[in-house]
Amino acid sequence: MATPLKVNRIGLEPQIYKGSKTTLCAGCGHNAISERIIDAFYEMGVDPRQVIKLSGIGCSSKSPAYFLGGSHGFNAVHGRMPSVGTGAMLANKKLIAIGVSGDGDTGAIGIGQFVHLMRRNLPIIYIIEDNGCYGLTKGQFSPTADLGSTLKNGVVNDLPPIDTCVMAIELGATFVARSFSGDKKQLSALLKAALSHRGTAMLDVLSPCVTFNDHEGSTKSYSYVKDHEEPLSDVSFVPFFEDITIEHEEGTTREVALHDGSRIVLRKLDRDYDPTDKGGALQVLHETADRGEYATGLLYIDSSKRDFCSLLNLVDEPLAMLPLERTRPPKSVLDELMEKQR
Ligand SMILES: Cc1ncc(C[n+]2csc(CCOP(=O)(O)OP(=O)(O)O)c2C)c(N)n1
Ligand code: SF4
Numbered sequence: 001m002a003t004p005l006k007v008n009r010i011g012l013e014p015q016i017y018k019g020s021k022t023t024l025c026a027g028c029g030h031n032a033i034s035e036r037i038i039d040a041f042y043e044m045g046v047d048p049r050q051v052i053k054l055s056g057i058g059c060s061s062k063s064p065a066y067f068l069g070g071s072h073g074f075n076a077v078h079g080r081m082p083s084v085g086t087g088a089m090l091a092n093k094k095l096i097a098i099g100v101s102g103d104g105d106t107g108a109i110g111i112g113q114f115v116h117l118m119r120r121n122l123p124i125i126y127i128i129e130d131n132g133c134y135g136l137t138k139g140q141f142s143p144t145a146d147l148g149s150t151l152k153n154g155v156v157n158d159l160p161p162i163d164t165c166v167m168a169i170e171l172g173a174t175f176v177a178r179s180f181s182g183d184k185k186q187l188s189a190l191l192k193a194a195l196s197h198r199g200t201a202m203l204d205v206l207s208p209c210v211t212f213n214d215h216e217g218s219t220k221s222y223s224y225v226k227d228h229e230e231p232l233s234d235v236s237f238v239p240f241f242e243d244i245t246i247e248h249e250e251g252t253t254r255e256v257a258l259h260d261g262s263r264i265v266l267r268k269l270d271r272d273y274d275p276t277d278k279g280g281a282l283q284v285l286h287e288t289a290d291r292g293e294y295a296t297g298l299l300y301i302d303s304s305k306r307d308f309c310s311l312l313n314l315v316d317e318p319l320a321m322l323p324l325e326r327t328r329p330p331k332s333v334l335d336e337l338m339e340k341q342r
């Protein structure tokens, strides 16, 4: 008898969630992130046909080709993915948007678009695959490269970095997290929580470039990040469709309810961390950065703010599906308007 196929809660096999074979270097952090995205969408039972994948330009921006092969996709111009994503979501707010960018794509040429995406709270998961360099163009420093870190050839970076998480929190993003491509458990929980959030979920994922930025002197190498990662709490995720009761000691965990009824459970490590305290989140980010460390986990969340589509009072039906007669006012409306101007 044939073994029954493994399927998720909407009856789809894991294979459906895969994409083409990666052309990125073996060991590149971006490949591990694609794997986590595949697992998260499969385990959450998201229909890939409802998803739009968006990206800019860079090795990171190539990666949407390597997951969710049956989803819609748009590989935008360098740094311009946020405006394409905004257009797509306003045209069809029923889509689930996932954008993949790089630290160069976001922090350099795309910084203007990033800023406005974060303040609008568009419903989108926005991932920065952060390797501190322009991998695709052979490893030059990017704006997230740390002061004093070095290139492979010994050149020292004498500019201060941009912290995209600090920026996102300041600008009004409602879900801000930092993780590491090598931290399977934390990244999986954060991706699933991002899928349950309504609004912009910004994840800066440290993702080492094994070819150009994995040497001694780099602060984005596997060994540096492993040694300097400071998780704020132990992150678990409980989806709305699994009514799991997590056993925990009073006072040692914090639960955050997400809009679809799922919960993100944060177990205390060596400090009490409140991800709803904006000032506290910024302080921790500044303090850890001063020590050359990376605070990881769910940094900040505000699930009360309206997302961009509801802020614009869009009709229930996606604009892209409306028939012509509902999008084009008849001549009588125009005549009436003209009459009022007289
Ligand atoms: C308008 C424009 N300017 C510059 C480039 C060259 N370019 C291609 S990718 C890239 C940076 C990619 O860095 P990042 O976003 O960090 O991605 P990574 O390759 O590191 O994943 C640059 C500058 C381009 N393709 N288009
Ligand atoms: S050059 Fe770097 S970022 Fe690009 S695929 Fe290779 S390891 Fe990844």
Ligand SMILES: [Mg+2]
Residues within 6 Å of the ligand: 058, 102, 103, 104, 129, 130, 131, 132, 133, 134, 135, 142
């Ligand atoms: Mg990069």
